Amino acid sequence: MIQEIQGQIAAGKGKYAIVVSRFNEFITSKLLGGALDGLRRHGAADEQICVVWVPGACEITVAAKRLAQSGKYAAVICLGAVIRGQTGHYEAVFQQVVRGIGQINYDTGVPTVFGVLTCETLEQAVERAGTKMGNAGANAAMTAMEMVNVMEQI
Numbered sequence: 001m002i003q004e005i006q007g008q009i010a011a012g013k014g015k016y017a018i019v020v021s022r023f024n025e026f027i028t029s030k031l032l033g034g035a036l037d038g039l040r041r042h043g044a045a046d047e048q049i050c051v052v053w054v055p056g057a058c059e060i061t062v063a064a065k066r067l068a069q070s071g072k073y074a075a076v077i078c079l080g081a082v083i084r085g086q087t088g089h090y091e092a093v094f095q096q097v098v099r100g101i102g103q104i105n106y107d108t109g110v111p112t113v114f115g116v117l118t119c120e121t122l123e124q125a126v127e128r129a130g131t132k133m134g135n136a137g138a139n140a141a142m143t144a145m146e147m148v149n150v151m152e153q154i
Helices: 025-041 057-069 089-106 122-128 136-153
Strands: 016-021 051-055 075-083 112-119
Touching: 016 025, 016 057, 016 089, 016 112, 016 136, 025 051, 025 136, 051 057, 057 075, 057 089, 057 112, 075 089, 075 122, 075 136, 089 112, 112 122, 112 136
Parallel strands: 016 051, 016 075, 075 112
Antiparallel strands: none
């Protein structure tokens, strides 16, 4: 018989850390609201949630790594918004964040979820922060809970 492992979306008893970039806060605050709502709707109490604000997207990874290494959290949710501007800075920032979050997963084994918007325009970011395209923060929270459940079963 084939063994199959599938995660459930439920907060369980674990603690969740959320790292949020203050840069583009008009977007990231909406992502945070979606993540908090998602966690609470699936059984998380406020005592299970820690929110850490950092200055920008590049700083998300260092805080997320420290949180993941602490042993206190079942998952770390990373939220930010990188919006293409008139310079090549966009490419450097999002590549650093993507690579960093992936590395935290490999290094720590703690589910560290990429909830950082990488958008061409402000309008795209608004759509993914709770309007037409749903809320990427809520999606990141669902992913975190499911991965915690999967990891518990493995």
